Amino acid sequence: MPAATTPVPDTERADLLETLGTHRAFLRHTVRGLTDEQATRRTTVSALTLAGIVKHVAATEATWADFAVRGPAAFADTTPEVWAQEWVLEPGETLVGVLARYEEVAAHTDELVRTVDLDRTHPLPEAPWFTPGATRSARRVFLHVVAETAQHAGHADILRESLDGQKTMG
Structure with a gap:
């Protein structure tokens, strides 16, 4: 029996959940059927x-x-070293394991989309890519996650097509 989820209280939240789900599905679909060797192969000049x-x-x-x-x-805990490790499988990591972790993260994010105050804001940390003193609302955070997921799903589609000709769409 599937686990119960918190009801989605409004259209905005439903739209966020649907859009996140769509782009996550594109990304997961792109890696379907791959071995770890295929999933870790560089297929373009990019790393x-x-x-x-x-x-x-x-x-x-x-x-x-x-x-x-x-x-x-x-x-x-975000350092250049930590960020660099996000892009590679470490010894003992597998595509299946990374996908399982992604499912856990997605379920947690979805619960937050259902429940947090979307207008709640926090100051951004100091970083060269953030405007000093800028804040982000939870709403904008979730929109950023949508954009990040969509952008990288597109990257993945190119890599998959370069690997074996498979395409997510088309």
Whole structure:
């Protein structure tokens, strides 16, 4: 029997959940049927791999979802070294494991979309890519996760087509 979920109270939240679900499905569909060797193969001049993209998207979504709740403390462990490790499978990691982690992250984010105050804001941490003193609402965080997922699903589609000619769409 499927686990009960919190009802979605309004159209905006339903739209966010549907859009997140759609782009996540594109990304998961793109890596369907791959071995770990295929999923970690570089198929373009880029260093990107399909497994690395899924791992990165899961890590990014988890961090931003945490930010929606805790604010800038969510970025406390974000270093260039940690970020670089998001893109590669470590020894013992598998595509199946990365996809399972992504499912856990997605379920947690979906619950937050259903329940957090979308107008709640937090200051962004200091970083060269953020305007000093800027804030983000939970709403904007979830929109960012949609954009990040969609962008990387497109990257993954190119890598998959380069690998074996398969396409997510078309």
